[in-house]
Amino acid sequence: MNRLMLEFADYTQGEETMYDVIVIGAGAVGSATAYAAARSGARVLLLEQFEIDHGRGSSHGASRIIRYAYDHPIYVAMARDSFPAWADLESESGERLYIRTGGIDFALPDEPLFMGMRRTLKATGVPHEIVSAADAMRRFPQFHLDDAFQVIIQEDAGVLRASAAVRTFVRLAQAHGATVRDRLPVTSIIVHRDAVTIAAGAETFNGARLVIAAGAWLNTWTTPLGVTLPLAPVAAQENYFTPVSDSDYAPERFPVWIGHLQNxxxxxxxxxxxxxxxxxxxxxxxxxxxxxxxxxxxxDQEVIAAMTRFSERFFPTASQHKSSRVCIYTNTPDEHFVIDTHPEHRHVVIASCCSGHGFKFSPVLGQTIAHLALTGEALRDLSLFTLARFSAEAE
Ligand SMILES: Cc1cc2nc3c(=O)[nH]c(=O)nc-3n(C[C@H](O)[C@H](O)[C@H](O)COP(=O)(O)OP(=O)(O)OC[C@H]3O[C@@H](n4cnc5c(N)ncnc54)[C@H](O)[C@@H]3O)c2cc1C
Incomplete structure (x- = not known):
């Protein structure tokens, strides 16, 4: 049974360990937060209900895209900080997590999001090219694009090894002294004026601060605290197709891509x-x-059929369906993240950084969330990510 209680007495520490911060959820966001907090010298406890790198949330899998191409400068700024943060993580861990492939966005030239990206990339000085479909296909002959499409090419975009990254965050958090407990679902949260007590299984844990990074399960914990986020978990389906020649579609020869084909x-x-x-x-x-x-x-068989037809049209040399898996996107209405302190309990931080695009920023999100939890201060501009925007919408 999930249970939450509020106690407004001061918490007094007994014999038990008092963590500086307890993090609920070891997806990309929670594990990166635990790593950043532990690296800064904090005593950290990371709790995960399933096994580390399980496939039931949002963070598991072979790959995620990292790119600058966004229509909002806040994300471009976060991407700018994320590339060196990934490099730092690679050098500390010895793991190869980022593969530079280049990235392309294609759309009809008047598609609004695509136009916004072009404007933002130009305004923020990110190197990129705008080319015709024919030029893009000369460079990447695997694509069959409509003549009418316009293409943005951004050379720094690439692939992140998602599961390896989550495991690396966890391993390095432990190396910096964090306690990581998996297969241990949180079952209750007691919020004191100056601390929290968390029950998980038969155990209880005390912390000065709490980060709730529970992905699609977030509202289970925030609703009893008086904050219900308008989150919409959806089944995001990844589909894999067998290429005629795998090397033509390997990261050395094939870019990450976004097709702005909503219409x-x-x-x-x-x-x-x-x-x-x-x-x-x-x-x-x-x-x-x-x-x-x-x-x-x-x-979903309909999605498989539609993506097979899509592949026959756009990637005729990789249109044989191989496998599909369902992962969870946890979407906010505006697809921006949530990173905020609870309006009444400032030692509780609420983080929902998905809407299908959070992975690329995870080292920076981890630093930002850890800093907010440990100091109460924002390390960067979080104005897009407030809880208050939802109450403003409801009024
Ligand atoms: C198919 C797919 C493709 C994507 N592609 C990209 C991409 O190309 N680029 C990109 O940047 N982003 C991408 N994303 C988004 C990115 O993966 C997410 O933003 C990110 O993984 C979110 O991580 P999270 O930690 O918030 O959530 P999760 O990974 O879901 O982690 C939340 C964790 O909380 C745990 N938890 C919940 N309740 C409890 C409890 N009671 N006790 C203990 N633990 C609990 C859960 O078990 C879970 O492990 C994609 C997502 C999906 C699903």
Whole structure:
């Protein structure tokens, strides 16, 4: 049973360990937060209900896209900080997590989001090229694009090894002294005036601060605290296609891509190279509602059929369907993240950094959330990510 109690007495520490911060959820966001907090010298406890790098949330898998191409400068600024943060993580861990492939965005030239990206890339000085479909296909002959499309090419975009990154955050958090407990679902939170007590299984843990980074399960914990976020978990389906020649779709030869084809396909489509023989990945940026407590994880056959037809049209040398898996996107109405302190309990930080695009920023999100939890101060501009925007919408 999930239970939450509020106690307004001061918390007095007994014999038990008092953590500086307890983090609920070891997805990309929680594990990066635990790593950043532990690296800064804090005593950290990271709690995960399933095994580390499980496939039931949002962070598991072979690959995620990292790119600058956004229509809002806050994300471009976060991307600017994320590239060196990934490099730092690679050098500390010895793991290769980022593969530079270059990235392309294609759309009809008057598509509004695409136009916004062009404007923002120009205004923020990110190196990029705008080319015709024919030019893009000369460079990347795997694509069959419509003549009418315009293409943005951004050379720094690439692939992140998602599961390896989550495992690396956890491993390095532990190396910096964090306690990590997996297969241990949190069952109750007691908020004191100056601390929290968390029950998980038969154990209880005390912390001065709490970060709730519980992905699609977030409202289970924030609603009893008086904050229900308008989150919409959806079944995001990744589909893999076997190329005629895998090396043509390997990261060395094939870029990450975004197709701004909402008008035709109902959603933005995206894709990544075949990483370690995974097959050419084609994903839909959206999906049908899913209940994280009772999820239907069967791949949707209609999506497979539509993405097979899409691949026959756009990637004729990689259109044989290989496999599909369902992952969860936890969307906010405006697709911006939530990073904020609870309005009454300032030692509780609420983080929802998904809407299908949070992975690329995870080292920076981790630093930002850890800093907010430990100091109460914002390390960067968080004005896009407030809780208050939802109450303003409701008024
Ligand atoms: C198919 C797909 C493709 C994507 N592609 C990209 C991409 O190309 N680029 C990009 O930047 N982003 C991408 N994203 C988004 C990115 O993966 C997410 O933004 C990110 O993984 C969110 O991580 P999270 O930690 O918030 O959530 P999660 O990974 O879901 O982690 C939340 C964790 O909380 C745990 N938890 C919940 N309740 C409890 C409890 N009671 N006790 C203990 N633990 C609990 C859960 O088990 C879970 O492990 C994609 C997402 C999906 C699903």
């Amino acid at each position: 035709e396909y109902g959603h933005i489509l995206y894709g990544l190279p075949s990483v370690d023989g995974s097959g050419n990945k084609v994903g839909v940026h959206g999906g049908k509602p899913i209940d994280p407590h009772a999820p239907d994880r069967h791949p």
